[in-house]
Amino acid sequence: MSTPMVITAAMVGAETTREQTPHLPITAEEIAEDAARCREAGAAMVHLHVRTPDGKPSQDAELFRAAIRAIRKRTDVLIQTSTGGAVGMTVDQRCGPLTLTGEDRPDMATLTTGTVNFGEEVFWNPRPLVRDIAKRIRAMGLRPELECFDVGMIDEARYLAKEGLVDLPAHFDFVLGVPGTLQPRPEVLDFMIASLPEGSTWTVAGVGRHQLAYVDEAAKRGGNARVGLEDNIYVSKGVLAKGNWELVAEAAKRARAHGREPATPEQARKLLRLS
Ligand code: KMH
Ligand code: ZN
Numbered sequence: 001m002s003t004p005m006v007i008t009a010a011m012v013g014a015e016t017t018r019e020q021t022p023h024l025p026i027t028a029e030e031i032a033e034d035a036a037r038c039r040e041a042g043a044a045m046v047h048l049h050v051r052t053p054d055g056k057p058s059q060d061a062e063l064f065r066a067a068i069r070a071i072r073k074r075t076d077v078l079i080q081t082s083t084g085g086a087v088g089m090t091v092d093q094r095c096g097p098l099t100l101t102g103e104d105r106p107d108m109a110t111l112t113t114g115t116v117n118f119g120e121e122v123f124w125n126p127r128p129l130v131r132d133i134a135k136r137i138r139a140m141g142l143r144p145e146l147e148c149f150d151v152g153m154i155d156e157a158r159y160l161a162k163e164g165l166v167d168l169p170a171h172f173d174f175v176l177g178v179p180g181t182l183q184p185r186p187e188v189l190d191f192m193i194a195s196l197p198e199g200s201t202w203t204v205a206g207v208g209r210h211q212l213a214y215v216d217e218a219a220k221r222g223g224n225a226r227v228g229l230e231d232n233i234y235v236s237k238g239v240l241a242k243g244n245w246e247l248v249a250e251a252a253k254r255a256r257a258h259g260r261e262p263a264t265p266e267q268a269r270k271l272l273r274l275s
Contacts, residue, residue: 146173
């Protein structure tokens, strides 16, 4: 039997707005409702950002606490909190969710390993900042998902491992298609997979119109996929997804078409070596 495919729902993000789609969840209740439907549709994990009540991106620990509690009341989906936040946030702002302990602690946290242009802005990740966030993730006993917007970010993970800041093999997420960064092409994905440290696992997050096509590319290659309104709001050309769950349902359908069952949270925990 083929390895189950871990489907992650990037539900909220920092950039998507309600003006672009009325289906973006903002409050803890809206996020939890959509997360439960994502789990039913085949997601094993949610990648989580939060918003203030008026929809502005935030990394506020209390907003994360409320969202995490609401999600866990409804479903057993794994929760991966962002440390990327929105461009322009300070490192302490970005690390808000890393202050949560006990039952509010997330299951995983992201770590972007380098700086990139991000549309017309810059997603600023100089080496000292990356090391600061890596240390905080490690101090919480969490495994990072290493967010790679370019191939050099995989190499940087090796340096972090040499410095004892991340463990290898690790779990990587290839985020492909943000304007100004590496764009998705099959040969790009093949090169990134070939560049991974031995035994590492990977997810691909295709941004915009590439999102669902890259579920197929990931499924064929034995990898995992991220979908959701953070990266793409359409389920087909010009048709808005009615929620994250609809994108997850489409991803699950595509995974099964390639002989891959969507992983359960328990299976994902083992596959991604989470505690
Ligand atoms: N919003 C982007 C600037 C992450 O979540 O770790 C960064 C981001 C990455 O979304
Ligand atoms: Zn994110």
